[in-house]
Amino acid sequence: MELIFKALASPARREILDRLYVEQGKTLSELIEGLDMRRQSATRHIELLEQAGLIVSHWRGREKLHYLNPVPLEEISRRWLDKFSQTKVAAVVNLKQALEETNNE
Amino acid sequence: MSNTENTPDYIYVTVIAASAEKVWQGLTTAEFTRQYWHSTSIQSDFKVGSRVEFLVENDEVGCEGEVLVCDYPKELSYTWAFPRNPDTRAESPSRVTFKLETVAGGTKLTVVHDQFPSGSKMYELVSGGWPLVISGLKTLLETGSAVDFSRM
Numbered sequence: 001m002e003l004i005f006k007a008l009a010s011p012a013r014r015e016i017l018d019r020l021y022v023e024q025g026k027t028l029s030e031l032i033e034g035l036d037m038r039r040q041s042a043t044r045h046i047e048l049l050e051q052a053g054l055i056v057s058h059w060r061g062r063e064k065l066h067y068l069n070p071v072p073l074e075e076i077s078r079r080w081l082d083k084f085s086q087t088k089v090a091a092v093v094n095l096k097q098a099l100e101e102t103n104n105e
Numbered sequence: 106m107s108n109t110e111n112t113p114d115y116i117y118v119t120v121i122a123a124s125a126e127k128v129w130q131g132l133t134t135a136e137f138t139r140q141y142w143h144s145t146s147i148q149s150d151f152k153v154g155s156r157v158e159f160l161v162e163n164d165e166v167g168c169e170g171e172v173l174v175c176d177y178p179k180e181l182s183y184t185w186a187f188p189r190n191p192d193t194r195a196e197s198p199s200r201v202t203f204k205l206e207t208v209a210g211g212t213k214l215t216v217v218h219d220q221f222p223s224g225s226k227m228y229e230l231v232s233g234g235w236p237l238v239i240s241g242l243k244t245l246l247e248t249g250s251a252v253d254f255s256r257m
Binding site for chain 2: 067070073
């Protein structure tokens, strides 16, 4: 979990994810094309994104292709959104009961 | 979309705290799929060449395909088509592959979707769908509770 937030905390790493969101299966060269980022630092950013599970890779011969894996983000949103939705449901149920009780009085 | 046959279009990965057998069961039985896979019931005998159908309300078929690989509990692959959807009716099928590996902490599930025809509408349709389905399966197997898709 810490790794995911650490990975997302860097604008450069978010840029890399944005690029993969637009087009999956990019090589390192394609990923940094037009960016002010050295290969070496891009490699480090990608390593961190891989450790966080946000990027997965596939080897096509000697070429490493990068893919955005949004599943960990879905798990994070679920972790809190589900709780909020339960609270909302409870609030609506309470409101309904309160209103019905008032009507019956 | 990739133009090379062996290049994936999408790859999704998660680790589920459950055995590979359990994850396989989650992917292949209707009791499980209807709880997390957009309320659909999967139907197949999972023999190579057999049909796979995702039944929606009134037992109508939603997505469907044909089993390509079935290697319990390691790899399952089938074609993927959605003839009932006007946007994807005329498209040739794409391919979905599930790979299950036992790792520390459970089972690593890799889902690869590839072989989309060029200009595929299905390619656009599935991009948001798989993360929901995969994390829904993870939640279900790890907590035993279903996901409420009615609010999505």
